[in-house]
Amino acid sequence: MSFQAAVSKLSTPTKELVVAVTENGTRHIGETEKDQTEVAEWIEKAGQADVASEANIQSLNSTLLPRTYLVSNYLTAADVAIYGALHPHFSKLQPPQYHGVPSLTRFFDHIQHSDVVRASAAALSPSFDLVAFDLENAPKLERKAEPSKKKEKKPAAVAEAEKPAAAAAPAEQATKKEKKEKKKDAAAEDAGKKKAAGGGKAPAADEGEPVPSMIDLRVGRIVDIMKHPDADGLYVEQIDIGEETGPRTVVSGLVNYIPIEDMREKFLVAVCNLKPATMRGVKSFAMVLCATSKEGKEGGIELIQPPPNAKPGDRVYFEGEYENGTPLPQLNPKKKIFETIQPGFITLESREAAWVNPTTKSVHRIRTKDGVCVAPTLVGASLS
Structure with a gap:
């Protein structure tokens, strides 16, 4: 229709x-x-x-x-x-x-x-008209553990009855093995031809040492926010990052640290190329970059703020040698790229967000074309 x-x-x-x-x-x-x-x-x-x-x-x-x-x-x-x-x-x-x-x-x-x-x-x-819901006092959902999938032991009589049917297995396995070997030989021959012709596989974009420019940071704006229906500590946000497909759904564990009133319509910095993750039944397509006090979470958590006049979708990058790097389409979780870079994220004495190279100690401020991104009050805070 x-x-x-x-x-x-x-x-x-x-x-x-x-x-x-x-x-x-x-x-x-x-x-x-x-x-x-x-x-x-x-x-x-x-x-x-x-x-x-x-x-x-x-x-x-x-x-x-x-x-x-x-x-x-x-x-x-x-x-x-x-x-x-x-x-x-x-x-x-x-x-x-x-x-x-x-x-x-x-x-x-x-x-x-x-x-x-x-x-x-x-x-x-x-x-x-708006329908009022009392969501604060909603009963907690009981999540039942999935039953263990233990392999049932067959009765001895059944197991014995099945033995004749398995007699033909060795011949069948030999045929499969022969086919597998032929495919393997053909693949090796094809690879050898490509190598000889100089057609070897190009190195992956995320090979080598992780660098901050691999991370896709963009300006975002929260256009809608609500508490996660199944998790007391999580928000579910709709964040506009300038994409034609509309806002991304993002789940953030900030309920106990930033009041919902202080989240509405806020501009922020979003990490946009993490692998989407499902958090208590809601799929999250980005991460909100926050500053955590050097005293820990109890000392305060704040949204990293882009400069004035920033617009959703504006590129956020690292000053210096990583300025013109191209972010990866998606970070491979197995390679721990973000986890390797993250310890160098910090807010300076000026509250400016930066990445400090752990080897050279060079400072690379995090910015857009309009200025540097900052934390509202926190100095020496870690970013994640």
Whole structure:
């Protein structure tokens, strides 16, 4: 079903909201052909009469457990349609009921606070008033340990009965071994030809000693933030780093150190080429660079701030010999590149962020084209 056909089947208030949101940006229809197809499919589901049935509510809750959005990693019309279709249902729920579907409740609350949804809803009618949730007092989720996968011991009679079937194994294994040897010989011969022709494999970009320019640092801005539904110490942020695909979902363990009010709309420095990691069911696509007091976490943690006039997506680099280096597309966790570089990260007496070469002791300030990145108050702090 096409996007327009799916939208036409929505209830009037939800249809108006979806149309208003998509008028604010065509990317809400989907950035790729695949995304567009999925968006249309979700909108079709939102238009079905049983969208708020118990079975569908539970299914949505399971679907959203590892996700921030229904399609890809950015807000689309699919999220708006499901939010709009469920609004009458969620506006009547009591805490025990919405606490029973924590992932869907977290999703609903996130979408209803989205800037574009609030602006579009305000221009329509009071049909989509904010629904208040008591998330602070939500019951803790019990996570059951997975059952151990011990290999069951077969009864002696069964094991004995299977022995004849294994008699042909040696001949079969010999055939497989012969084929494997032929493939190995062919591969060796091909490699030898390439080597002789000077066509040897080019060295990997991350070979050799780790250097700071391998790390992809960029200016970001928090456009939305909420507490992780399943972890008291984690925030889930939407950070704009100037990408056409929209904000990245980032999980940060800062709840106990920086109040949520001090995180909203903040500009920061993001580490953008770490391998994405799932943290308590939510996938994180970057890391927020913070300064930790030399007295430890209890002495304070602060966001590293880019210079005034910085914009999301601005390149952040290291002064000096690493200025023109090209970051790796993604750091290989096995090579511990970030972990090797990180001990040299520090804030100077001027509170400026820098990397100090452990061998030469040379200082390389961390900056954008507009100026140096700083910590608000911390001196001699480590960065991570």
